[in-house]
Amino acid sequence: MKKLILMIVTASVMLTAMQAVKAADKKLVLPIAAAMAENAAQERLGDSVRFYFAGQDNPVVIKKLGEDVTSQRTSAFGKSDEMACNWVFVSAMLALKKQAEALGANAVIHISGNFKDPGVVSPAGFECRIGTVMAGVAFKADFVVVEKK
Numbered sequence: 001m002k003k004l005i006l007m008i009v010t011a012s013v014m015l016t017a018m019q020a021v022k023a024a025d026k027k028l029v030l031p032i033a034a035a036m037a038e039n040a041a042q043e044r045l046g047d048s049v050r051f052y053f054a055g056q057d058n059p060v061v062i063k064k065l066g067e068d069v070t071s072q073r074t075s076a077f078g079k080s081d082e083m084a085c086n087w088v089f090v091s092a093m094l095a096l097k098k099q100a101e102a103l104g105a106n107a108v109i110h111i112s113g114n115f116k117d118p119g120v121v122s123p124a125g126f127e128c129r130i131g132t133v134m135a136g137v138a139f140k141a142d143f144v145v146v147e148k149k
Helices: 004-025 032-036 039-043 083-105
Strands: 028-032 050-053 061-075 107-113 125-130 135-148
Touching: 028 107, 032 039, 032 061, 032 083, 032 125, 039 083, 061 083, 083 107, 083 125, 083 135
Parallel strands: 050 107
Antiparallel strands: 028 125, 061 135, 107 135, 125 135
8 A cells, every 4th residue: 555655756756857848948039149159158169160040141152061950958947047048059050050060061041940839030149948957059051162262
């Protein structure tokens, strides 16, 4: 009987905790410029690969090398929503850079959100999903070689 009561109490606590985490999930759209100004983003990304978000003009494409997605997560514990989102934004951008370099691309274009619902397509903002303990950014993009300026 004690085991049954313990199992019921444990299940109730787990269900309550899962609902609390689910209820905290929210979608934010934050400015790309602010994220690029944080966490040494410019220095960490360097200048070997250029980035163009959907809606931004990009140089003439010489060759398209492919398209891909990235989905990055980070701990949001003890951080403001904006701080956690800006951190994971940089992680997602670094993942795009790594893929571009592996393909021999010098630019990543048409970067847009890539969550289940229609993602954010904006030259000025990015989508971040944040919950009680995790923050996430998902992008899809094209990897290309563009004319050098």
